[in-house]
Amino acid sequence: MPEAAAVLEGVSKSYQAGAGGSIHVLDDLTLTAEQGAFVAILGPSGCGKSTILGILSGLLRQDAGIARIPPAHDIAYVFQTARLLPWRTIEQNLDITRAARLRQRGRPYQRSTADYLNAAGLGEYRSFYPAALSGGMQQRASIARALAVEPAMLLMDEPFSALDELTARMQRAFLLRTWRDYQSTIIFVTHNVLEAITLATSIVVVSARPARVLERIDVDVPRPRALHDPRVAVLQDRILALLGVDDGEPREERAVPMNVS
Amino acid sequence: MKRTPKALYRLLFVASVLLVWWLASTVLFPTVIPTVGGTLRTVWELLTGTQFYQQLWVTTQRVLLGFAIAFVAGLAIGTAMGRSKAVEAFFEMFIVIGTSQPGLFVSMIFLVALGLSSVSAVITLAYLATPIITVSIWQGAKRMDVNLEEVATVFGYSRVTRIRHVVMPQLAAPALSAVRTGLGITWKYVVMIEMLGLTDGVGYEVARSFQLFQLQSVIAWTICFLTFVLLVEYLVIRTIERRIYAWRDRAAGALQAPDTLAEDASLVANA
Numbered sequence: 001m002p003e004a005a006a007v008l009e010g011v012s013k014s015y016q017a018g019a020g021g022s023i024h025v026l027d028d029l030t031l032t033a034e035q036g037a038f039v040a041i042l043g044p045s046g047c048g049k050s051t052i053l054g055i056l057s058g059l060l061r062q063d064a065g066i067a068r069i070p071p072a073h074d075i076a077y078v079f080q081t082a083r084l085l086p087w088r089t090i091e092q093n094l095d096i097t098r099a100a101r102l103r104q105r106g107r108p109y110q111r112s113t114a115d116y117l118n119a120a121g122l123g124e125y126r127s128f129y130p131a132a133l134s135g136g137m138q139q140r141a142s143i144a145r146a147l148a149v150e151p152a153m154l155l156m157d158e159p160f161s162a163l164d165e166l167t168a169r170m171q172r173a174f175l176l177r178t179w180r181d182y183q184s185t186i187i188f189v190t191h192n193v194l195e196a197i198t199l200a201t202s203i204v205v206v207s208a209r210p211a212r213v214l215e216r217i218d219v220d221v222p223r224p225r226a227l228h229d230p231r232v233a234v235l236q237d238r239i240l241a242l243l244g245v246d247d248g249e250p251r252e253e254r255a256v257p258m259n260v261s
Numbered sequence: 262m263k264r265t266p267k268a269l270y271r272l273l274f275v276a277s278v279l280l281v282w283w284l285a286s287t288v289l290f291p292t293v294i295p296t297v298g299g300t301l302r303t304v305w306e307l308l309t310g311t312q313f314y315q316q317l318w319v320t321t322q323r324v325l326l327g328f329a330i331a332f333v334a335g336l337a338i339g340t341a342m343g344r345s346k347a348v349e350a351f352f353e354m355f356i357v358i359g360t361s362q363p364g365l366f367v368s369m370i371f372l373v374a375l376g377l378s379s380v381s382a383v384i385t386l387a388y389l390a391t392p393i394i395t396v397s398i399w400q401g402a403k404r405m406d407v408n409l410e411e412v413a414t415v416f417g418y419s420r421v422t423r424i425r426h427v428v429m430p431q432l433a434a435p436a437l438s439a440v441r442t443g444l445g446i447t448w449k450y451v452v453m454i455e456m457l458g459l460t461d462g463v464g465y466e467v468a469r470s471f472q473l474f475q476l477q478s479v480i481a482w483t484i485c486f487l488t489f490v491l492l493v494e495y496l497v498i499r500t501i502e503r504r505i506y507a508w509r510d511r512a513a514g515a516l517q518a519p520d521t522l523a524e525d526a527s528l529v530a531n532a
Binding site: 057059079083085087088097100101131149 | 408409411412414415416417418419422426427430508509
C-alpha cells in the first residue's frame with residue numbers, strides 16, 4: 001500500500017444556521033487518499049462534498065475527528081468555474097500564482113509556465129485575456145494554474161459540471177493525460193456517477209446530509225474505460241443502488257445518455 | 262474609420278450652440294446678449310494674455326488639493342464601509358446628508374467659520390466632495406468578487422499580490438467614476454467659493470466682471486474655464502479610462518480565439 005497523501009478520520013462538521021439552529025453536514029466521515037491516487041468523492045447534490053474539500057484544503061476546520069493533510073502550499077484547487085483574474089492574461093494568471101507559492105514552498109519549480117500552458121493546449125493563447133477564450137479553454141487554464149504550482153495534492157470541486165457534455169468529455173481526457181504525466185494525488189468531487197467511474201482509481205460514495213461514507217469502491221476497470229464496458233455498467237448499478245437511485249429500468253438504457261460519442 | 266463621424270458630431274454640437282447664440286444676440290435679444298464675435302475676441306485676449314492663466318492656476322491648485330484630500334478620505338471611508346457593517350452604519354447618515362447637502366450654504370458656513378482664505382476653500386471643497394467619492398468606492402468595495410478572494414486564499418497570495426492583482430483592478434472602475442464626479446463637484450464649487458469670499462481665482466474674476474455688468478467678460482471667462490475642464494476630461498481622464506479597460510476591450514475585440522470548440526477537439530485528437 002502506498003503512503004497516504006491525505007487522511008480524514010471520524011470527521012464531523014456542523015454550521016450555525018440562523019437563530020440557534022445548526023446544520024449537521026459531516027458525520028463521522030473517514031477517507032484516505034493514497035499518494036498518486038485519483039479519488040472521486042461521489043454523492044447527491046448538497047451533501048457537503050464542498051465541506052469535505054474545504055477541510056482537506058485546510059480552509060475549514062472540522063468540529064471533531066482528525067484531518068491529516070499536506071501543508072497548504074502543497075495543495076492546489078480547481079473550482080466549478082475557472083475563476084481566473086479577468087484583467088490578467090492567461091500567462092499572467094499562472095505567473096502570479098506561481099510567484100505567490102514560490103516563497104512558501106522554498107524550492108524551485110521543475111517546469112516552466114510555458115510547459116503547463118502548452119500541455120493545456122493554450123501555448124498560442126498565453127497573451128489572451130480569459131474572456132476571449134471559450135468556457136472549456138478557461139477551465140483548462142484554471143487546471144493549468146493549479147498544476148503549475150506543482151502540488152502534491154490537487155482538489156477539484158465538480159470542475160466540469162458547468163460545461164456542456166461534449167466539452168466536459170474533452171476536459172476529462174485532458175485531465176487523465178495530465179494526471180498520468182504529473183502523478184499528483186487528485187481528489188475529485190462530483191455528483192456524476194459515470195464521470196467518477198471513467199476517471200477515478202477509487203470512488204468514495206457519500207450519503208445525503210449529514211454525509212457519511214457509504215462505501216469505498218476501487219475501480220479496477222482497465223483504461224481507457226469504455227462506457228459500454230459491462231464492468232462499468234455493473235459498477236454504475238452498484239453505486240446507484242447505494243445512493244438509493246434504483247428505478248428498475250434495464251441497465252442498457254441507463255448508460256445511454258453518456259454513450260453518445 | 263470609426264473616429265471621424267464621432268468628431269464630426271461633436272463639432273456639429275459646438276456649431277449649433279454658436280448658431281443659437283448668434284441668433285439670440287442678433288435677432289432675439291440684441292441689447293442684452295453680447296455678440297459672438299465680440300466675446301470670442303475677449304476669449305482670444307484672455308488666452309493670449311497671462312492673467313487668465315495666473316487665475317486658472319490659483320483655482321486649479323485649490324481644486325487639486327481639495328479633490329486629493331476628498332479622494333483619500335473617500336477611499337478610506339468607502340473601503341472601510343464595504344468591509345465592515347459597523348463602519349457602514351456609522352457613516353450611512355453622512356452619505357445621505359452629504360450627497361444632498363446644499364453646497365452653497367455649507368460653503369458660507371465654512372468660510373465664515375474658518376476665515377476667508379485659500380486654506381478654508383480647500384477644506385470646504387474636500388468636505389463637499391468626500392461623500393460622493395465615498396459612495397462610489399463603497400459600492401465598488403461591496404461588490405468585491407468573493408470567488409476571486411477564495412482563489413487568493415487557496416493559492417496563498419500575499420497581501421501585496423492580493424491588493425495589486427485582485428482588489429485594485431476591481432476598484433479601478435468605481436475609483437474612476439469617483440474621480441469624475443469628485444472633480445465635477447470641486448470644479449463647480451471652487452468658483453462659487455471664490456465668488457463668495459476670496460480675492461483671486463477664476464470665480465473672483467467672474468464675480469468682478471459681474472459687478473461691473475460686463476456680461477461679455479463673464480461669458481468669455483466661463484468659456485475659457487469650461488474649455489480647460491473639458492481638456493482635463495479628454496486628455497487626462499479618458500486616457501486613464503482607456504488604460505484601465507484595456508483588458509475588457511482586448512478581450513472582446515481583436516484578440517479573440519478562433520473557433521473554440523474546434524480548438525478543444527484538436528487538443529483531444531492530439532492526446
